Amino acid sequence: xxxxxxxxxxxxxxAEAEEKTASGIVLPDSAKEKPTRGKVxxxxxxxxxxxTGKVNALNVKIGDEVYxxxxxxxxxxxxxxxxxxxxxxDLLGVAE
Numbered sequence: 001x002x003x004x005x006x007x008x009x010x011x012x013x014x015a016e017a018e019e020k021t022a023s024g025i026v027l028p029d030s031a032k033e034k035p036t037r038g039k040v041x042x043x044x045x046x047x048x049x050x051x052t053g054k055v056n057a058l059n060v061k062i063g064d065e066v067y068x069x070x071x072x073x074x075x076x077x078x079x080x081x082x083x084x085x086x087x088x089x090d091l092l093g094v095a096e
Contacts, residue, residue, distance in 0.1 A: 003042060003078055003083070004042060005043060005044040005085060007044050007046070007048075008044055008046055008058060008087055008088045008089070009044045009085055009086065010040050010043045010058065010060055010086055010088060010091070011040070011083050011085055012041070012073070012083065012084045012085075013039050013041050013083055013084075014037070014083075014084055015037045015038050037065065037066065037067050037068075039063065039064070039065055039066075040060050040061065040062055040063065040064045040066055041062060041083070042062065043060060045058075059088065059094075060088065060091065064094050065094065065095040066092075066095070067091070067092045067093045068084070068090055072084075072086050072087075072090040072091075073085055073086035073087075073090060074086075
């Protein structure tokens with residue numbers, strides 16, 4: 001099944017949660033932080049401008065590594081893969 005986001009939404013595949021701390025301590029599942037970074041795997045066409053009716057293209061594209069808020073977006077599961085649907089305005093930045 002393919003998933004195509006609408007309007008100004010993007011589908012992000014979250015990065016894996018850290019398994020160890022910087023000092024080498026292995027973290028149990030209950031202590032792992034929720035990922036706040038991931039890779040854009042699908043993007044909507046953009047949001048329509050209310051005044052002109054034209055669609056404003058998104059600033060991110062498929063393949064970009066993005067950062068988003070810890071509680072942003074909606075978590076979904078498609079074919080066993082965990083994904084997050086986020087509005088472009090909820091994205092904090094793009095890694096370069």
